[in-house]
Amino acid sequence: MKTIRLYAFLVTVLTGALSARAQDRPSSDTVFVPLRAGGVYATAELQQSLREKRQQYPDKTLAVVFQEPGTYYFDTTLVITPELTNGKGSIIFMPARIGDNVTLSGGRAVKVKWRRWKNGVYKASLDLPYTFDQLYVNDEQQVRARYPNYDSSARHYNGSAADAIGPERVKTWQHPQGGYIHALHKGEWGGYHYRITGVNPDYTLQLEGGYQNNRQMGMHAIHRFVENIFEELDTTREWYYDQPHKTLYYKPVPGTRLKKALVVVSRLPQVIALKGSADKPVRNVTISGLRFAHTAPTFMDTREPLLRSDWTIYRGGTLLLDGTEHCTIQDCVFDHNGGNVVFVSNYNRHAVISGCHIHDAGGSGICFVGNPDAVRSPLFEYNASQALAAIDTVAGPKTSHYPDSCTAYNNLIYRTGTIEKQTAGIQLSMAMNISVLHNTIYDVPRAGINVSEGTWGGHEIAYNDVFNTVLETGDHGAFNSWGRDRYWHPHRKAMDSLAAAHPELILLDAIYTNKLHDNRFRCDHGWDIDLDDGSSNYYIYNNVCLNGGLKLREGFYRTVENNVILNNSFHPHVWFNNSHDIFRHNIVTASYKPIGIRFWGDEIDNNLFPDKTALPTETDKRSLAGDPGFVNPIAGDYRVKAGSPAGRILFNNFPMDNFGVVSPALRALAKKAPLPVLAQQRLLGTSEINWLGARVKNIETLGERSAAGLPDNNGVFIVSVPEKFPYRLQAGDVILKAGETIVQNVGDLQKAYSRGGDRPIKLVIFRNQQQQEIF
Template structure:
């Protein structure tokens, strides 16, 4: 608020304004936004940042800092007594904040005494935190194919965005014919690929069941394609990588508008513009960092009480698939790495999780509210080992290469931690939109919950996915107390005599639709292993493609309740396929598809209703109507987010 003009003599005016500023110890957020003067007192508690600011300025609304790093330094410097008595807020003006390295948070960035350090937008403005590098200097290099090029030096990326749209890395046709598989790769139908430049940059993508493998080529000699190791070996374990679904990342594959290729050796980027794009004026962005924000404390001193609000996190890549390990996927974005993997089952303790744009470990009370996560090359958010009491509420996740949200991991430290402070527990994921993720790694899921205690996943809208909507649990029972007797010798893995940390999780009131559009053997909601006290209830699942389930408690799922769910337009509403699944309550669910499987042990089936002719009971309609976003977050849905039709009668 500007100071009113007053009729006072000049010499008194200076005394008056000085006394006002010295006596001012706090401002409300609203008045701080409008203020043109510094926030003063025992210590500053409000800072401002703008892409047009200067790091030599003082961080007020009128003289904001320029970089997030400078604002972080200022927030850390707040007098501890002041920080313990009030929130410390960093306001971001609209514009793009381009990172050249991840923004790292540690215990110095924590809130104190229950107060938060808040990083948020100036109300009404739209800041973007990005590692995107803008690509300019385009020139036409092939008039016939309309291929343009830009010199980019040592750029390394796997994604490209033009005028805010993800464009396609050069690729060949789907399911090319004439290939045969060998022990070291493939025999091609002809010698065409032998003449392609940069053969070690070429990747073969293969979809099979619930997996989408991606391995790089080592060499091409005449018709013999030799694949890089250890990716080829690791991707050949279990049932193995199959014939090519397509071949990707070669200059010679550039043939359609909207395709691009990065020649890393020559430092040149190629692109064929779409009809509505003017490459001379287009905003072309290549992400360069894997992680944008990394928050990590220690067991003795966790990172605490940091909130991010109203920020768009965009333009991160993931370069691990460029390496000789490629993407030897197992399930849900987890992959096999390393070269000492003689047997598939013995690789299980070391399956690696896909990283994320925002990663937190040994953190307490982290809050992500009303942010947007988009144009990302790996996952959106990871709450990893030691994440407790954190909230991911009211965000939108879209156009992400892998999983949207991951809570908890799958390593020994997660299922049998040596210290209770390492347990991932008491976290909430609610009222988020998770749409059109897993766009590059089709085996990834909307929301993944690993080994966790009391995770709540509620009132989310999850839709338009190639594979599973929500996945909770891990391990196929092999790390449960006593292991899984269906696997002789527990597959050679250690047998624990204590239960895992998976218990008391709540998957409720979510709306999940248009999933399983590409791969097989998944579901609207999928679970694994014993999870005592876990409840899957009040969810509305509509239109699951393929031949699997709306509700799918998979191997060794036990001690769970699956109740009060509505499953519509799904081939198999409930999929309990093996005897390792036991001690479940499946009650009071509604479906318009009576077909199900129940091959489990001690499964209590009670009051489940198969409706006919779309005549849903009133209670089913209420469950469906209550699912999805809570009213305060309805604005997160865009006009193109066509929700499924709810009950036609009985509401």
């Protein structure tokens, strides 16, 4: 009877999961490879068993069946190689029965004998041949001893403090070697991680690390914390492992029955790796209905730069797909893993991640990341540039070592980036034709969905519900992209000249149009949709922006139409001449918010504004003003009623109930997006003043900060400069210092200049992301 139930489930999984590609369906003949719960499994033995079965049954499905509910531990990462699939048969990993709770752990259960120590702390001898970074008691993650203490309500790192590494605190630590510092990037563009290696005589720390961000500026002055410091073990749920003395210390919550508690420590950074190549891919592997947990953090291994994005990555995750075809991860649960969850690396075709519940991950949720050897004329740092003669002028990828035609569908993703902050719910880099459909993503420190550059486009990003984003960082969006491709240059004048003289360069990398449609986005610390530096070749339509508006920074060939932008507006930033950008048939609820715009695109017209005072004068000659007449804005239905002026600007209604996950089980678990209270915003007044004939103002908005590339709101922004001005300033510069005075606002600048009399004083300005002095 048990075998009949098992076979029925297997047939259901195979026919249901693979019905969309019936041509790839494995044979109904199945060979079972059973595993029972308990103990540690030797992956070498399992691999050998699979090899023998494959040799004996080359065309059949091999089913690795976890026969009992419970936790299964592997001694090393289970690696599935091409010879195990043989190009004919398939492999499926699955529980024996629907609903069985089967966990594949990246950790190791350890037996400890606790004894009281002091101040509510217990200790136990634990002799392990390896160190570990995460501790679980009764399957709940505990907190490594840290300062400041863990605070679930704190915005940054669940607690951060300027004095975390101050000399006065360092003096209280006897042996901090092996401790860690986690800190935001100075510009709030992700984070850094450092291992403490020693203490200097002045109680500053000796460190290694800090390579986890690809735009080096150093750590934030306030938002940082330390962990793995013995003296900071001072509250419940905290623990510390003294490796030299093989002793584990832990302060449990009162009432915890430690004698019977299950204790698990993290060990493996990944549980299963599908490892093939473009020439010999792993084919037709399905991982279904399993839970993955307890993998080790990888923040100190996050060092590979992703071209000219702000990112560095660790090329791995709890599950790694590297060199695969037609592999599927479906209906799995991933919780409390230390690094990335699913990483689709290098050559992959038709990989599908669907129906998964991903939460509380140290890194990103799902990553599709190609190899730089597929990129023509790659550069790896924001300020890098190359001469025109050195640029490869062949369009598209150079090799096949990238994900293509892969899908992330119907996944619930939240609380990722718990350790690493330059992360995303779903990340795309050096990839082509990726479908990101019907995912619900929220409670993340940076973007919900991020596209790192234009290579090579063709992505469809649709029907997603993305909110509570950019919670710990800044200058970013719920959807975010960069486009620092071959044509892009860190110095705007050079890029203007290059793009004007050689427009054929623009689409050599972004060869296919990215379609961003029928999504609902919300960001309260940035933009709902943020197309940053150079993002090109996008078609953006039928989206609802709940709060942060829509930004298009320098780039080409973007068409934005039929979107609803609530409590905000359109943010065009520093556009090119002949950008061929289009913004039409949209409903906006505030005036446009341009930054540094000298040229408008091909068509900025036929949009609906809240009132006549919001109508632009330079553009939108046929646009209208008036109440859009939403059907039911309180319930999130932003379709317009019959007779709305939106009909006269050719706005078309689109469904408002089709965002996010579609499976009933995931919909029942998903948090609901916070809907805005609508308000007709008007353009705020500014602090703009006349200074020696130039127009200058304070840095007041996120847009101004982003346009200048500033890490904070300090400085004076140059709006315009007259001819024969005494300083070599230009529009867009930011004055940071005048003489010996730090300039935080226009008042500081006026005071500094009045003290200098009529003679010019030295200025320190910020231009092209760098400080420089002028006289």
